[in-house]
Amino acid sequence: MTLTDWFNKRKMQQIAARDNDVHIDDSIGKLWTLCYNCSSQLPKKDLENNLMVCPNCDYHFRIGARQRIDLISDKDSFCEMYQEIKPCDPLNFVDTQSYPSRQEAAHAKSGLDDAVVVGTCTIEGQKTAIAVMDFEYMGGSMGSVVGEKITRILEYALLNKLPSIVFTASGGARMQESALSLMQMAKTSCIVAKLNEAKLLYITVLTEPTFGGVTASFGTIGDIIIAEKGARIGFAGRRVIEQTIRQKLPADFQTAEYLLKCGQIDFIVERKDMKEKLSKLIYLHTKK
Amino acid sequence: MKEENKKVQILEFEKPIYKIQDKIEELKKTSADTNINYDSEIKKLEEQTKIYKKELYQKLEPYQKLQIARHPQRPNFMDYVHFICEDFIELHGDRHGFDDKAIIGGVASIEGRAVMLIGTMKGKSTKENLECNFGMPQPQGYRKALRLFEHANRFNLPIITLIDTMGAYPGMMAEETGQGEAIATNLKEMAKLEVPTIAVVTGEGCSGGALGLAVSNKVMILEHAYYTVISPEGCASILWKDSSMARVATDALKITGDDLLQYGIVDEVIKEPTGGAHYNAQEMAQNLKKSLVESLKEFEGMSPEELRNQRYSKFRAMGVFAQ
Missing domain, CATH: 3.90.226.10 (2-enoyl-CoA Hydratase; Chain A, domain 1)
Incomplete structure (x- = not known):
């Protein structure tokens, strides 16, 4: 046996061993989850009962759009709008997979038609227009559908003089729609300009993670910008910055806490306090 | 502008054009040195360059652009x-x-x-x-x-x-x-x-x-x-x-x-x-x-x-x- 053979054999054994581990994890995985932050094994039920926040270290797990809506809106008050808007493939984009097949996979994974759910709800009795992004659908990337649905719900808020809240969770623009996705940044910012002029409250809540095109458009032009605890928020990705400036970044760089120190956000909220904080803010800005 | 006098940097895909142009220059030089008339060849090559150039720049691929x-x-x-x-x-x-x-x-x-x-x-x-x-x-x-x-x-x-x-x-x-x-x-x-x-x-x-x-x-x-x-x-x-x-x-x-x-x-x-x-x-x-x-x-x-x-x-x- 040559040395290379020996290494190959060892590698194969390691891969086989890893596969076995995964198998074992799967059966446990149904009941237990590993906290990404403190690595403690958490019973899934406990985690769910704790709003998907690690009871040991307060790490906020990402949550889906529907779950988020349940957390902040009054029971059964959410009325979804513009569900009929669905993605297509204007550029016939194919990378290692075609765009339509990525859309299908994302739909299967998230149960959504695109990366945002919009509608109206009441928050402690106050009617509000909301848009909630979902990272599970293609990394929450912004394409034509996300841009259009956010624009429409904000137009609805404008027309009906409602306060509005957008929850962001996005890796950035949707590359599969190229310049069309870039233009969604302009489109969504233009409607925020109209809300400003109509003096209607527009709040953005930046959740884990918010990057790229969303940070550089409707995400950071809220009258009030809130970040959820621990969320990573930035324009460029950490790796890109490290490669550009050729140095390691501080561990807490681009976290909500770091941005608060830099004066980029108004305050940080823990998930359990989110509804109450939003409700108070709306009340303080809209009471006569 | 200062830059005008500078030589234009040639891109990889443009090189064939400049190869022909070099050849034309070479022919012109040989013609002058040896008194042999290469005019018709030179003219032909110049025509070719023109056509080639036109074709190349009209149909640029996105990556060339x-x-x-x-x-x-x-x-x-x-x-x-x-x-x-x-x-x-x-x-x-x-x-x-x-x-x-x-x-x-x-x-x-x-x-x-x-x-x-x-x-x-x-x-x-x-x-x-x-x-x-x-x-x-x-x-x-x-x-x-x-x-x-x-x-x-x-x-x-x-x-x-x-x-x-x-x-x-x-x-x-x-x-x-x-x-x-x-x-x-x-x-x-x-x-x-x-x-x-x-x-x-x-x-x-x-x-x-x-x-x-x-x-x-x-x-x-x-x-x-x-x-x-x-x-x-x-x-x-x-x-x-x-x-x-x-x-x-x-x-x-x-x-x-x-x-x-x-x-x-x-x-x-x-x-x-x-x-x-x-x-x-x-x-x-x-x-x-x-x-x-x-x-x-x-x-x-x-x-x-x-x-x-x-x-x-x-x-x-x-x-x-x-x-």
């Missing part, structure tokens, strides 16, 4: 100022402690019309590039631009932006001082302007860094320039996990003027001299000037409200989806 757009000798903002403006007075600073050299702006006169001219600046030497950060603005650059937008709005000056940037700078200070917020605020505030705004992508129009100066009544692009949401290299390394797939990504992203025209993202493609703007900066500038003056005329007599509505509806209509 990308290289022209990035050509180190491509005319930059100050070149256009030199050829287009009768007057240009640069206005510096964001008034909050910074003057970003990657974005230059000032009041200018173009064929007797007073305008606000703002653009990203790329250098042609390493020294120049270090000064203007290779044309990649910091948040403070966008805030300087915003200050100038508001100034122009106050004094009723049409705003022209010339864009050639790899994108907003991805650095530590940029994140700490709000790169995303600076761009987003520009997008929002450009929507509110009450003067005509015209944007031209003159080279690279990469991502939010380009859009931050381009929410305009009219958006134009030079023939070989490109406008995209992410650089083809970035896209290739994310989607293909292989940055050497950049050529394929360039095709997939549909970044050329003609593609963008088709999707309604740009309104006009401005013709470049044969081979690209760097072969004749003056001719390029004249083409650009002509389009700018015509565009300014288009918006003459429109009320502030009409200008805002036109701009708003234009961007409102962007995007393709099913419903």
Whole structure:
């Protein structure tokens, strides 16, 4: 046996061993989850009962759009709008997979038609227009559908003089729609300009993670910008910055806490306090 | 301009043309040395070059255009100022402690019309590039631009932006001082302007860094320039996990003027001299000037409200989806 053979054999054994581990994890995985932050094994039920926040270290797990809506809106008050808007493939984009097949996979994974759910709800009795992004659908990337649905719900808020809240969770623009996705940044910012002029409250809540095109458009032009605890928020990705400036970044760089120190956000909220904080803010800005 | 005397740097795909041209020179020399008449051969070769050149430049692939757009000798903002403006007075600073050299702006006169001219600046030497950060603005650059937008709005000056940037700078200070917020605020505030705004992508129009100066009544692009949401290299390394797939990504992203025209993202493609703007900066500038003056005329007599509505509806209509 040559040395290379020996290494190959060892590698194969390691891969086989890893596969076995995964198998074992799967059966446990149904009941237990590993906290990404403190690595403690958490019973899934406990985690769910704790709003998907690690009871040991307060790490906020990402949550889906529907779950988020349940957390902040009054029971059964959410009325979804513009569900009929669905993605297509204007550029016939194919990378290692075609765009339509990525859309299908994302739909299967998230149960959504695109990366945002919009509608109206009441928050402690106050009617509000909301848009909630979902990272599970293609990394929450912004394409034509996300841009259009956010624009429409904000137009609805404008027309009906409602306060509005957008929850962001996005890796950035949707590359599969190229310049069309870039233009969604302009489109969504233009409607925020109209809300400003109509003096209607527009709040953005930046959740884990918010990057790229969303940070550089409707995400950071809220009258009030809130970040959820621990969320990573930035324009460029950490790796890109490290490669550009050729140095390691501080561990807490681009976290909500770091941005608060830099004066980029108004305050940080823990998930359990989110509804109450939003409700108070709306009340303080809209009471006569 | 100093650059005119410099030899043009030849791109890889142009090399066959120059090989023929070298051969012609060689023949001419031999002919002179030996007194043998090669005129007919030379003429034939020259004809061939002409045809070949025409074919090559007419059917440039997106990836070849990308290289022209990035050509180190491509005319930059100050070149256009030199050829287009009768007057240009640069206005510096964001008034909050910074003057970003990657974005230059000032009041200018173009064929007797007073305008606000703002653009990203790329250098042609390493020294120049270090000064203007290779044309990649910091948040403070966008805030300087915003200050100038508001100034122009106050004094009723049409705003022209010339864009050639790899994108907003991805650095530590940029994140700490709000790169995303600076761009987003520009997008929002450009929507509110009450003067005509015209944007031209003159080279690279990469991502939010380009859009931050381009929410305009009219958006134009030079023939070989490109406008995209992410650089083809970035896209290739994310989607293909292989940055050497950049050529394929360039095709997939549909970044050329003609593609963008088709999707309604740009309104006009401005013709470049044969081979690209760097072969004749003056001719390029004249083409650009002509389009700018015509565009300014288009918006003459429109009320502030009409200008805002036109701009708003234009961007409102962007995007393709099913419903």
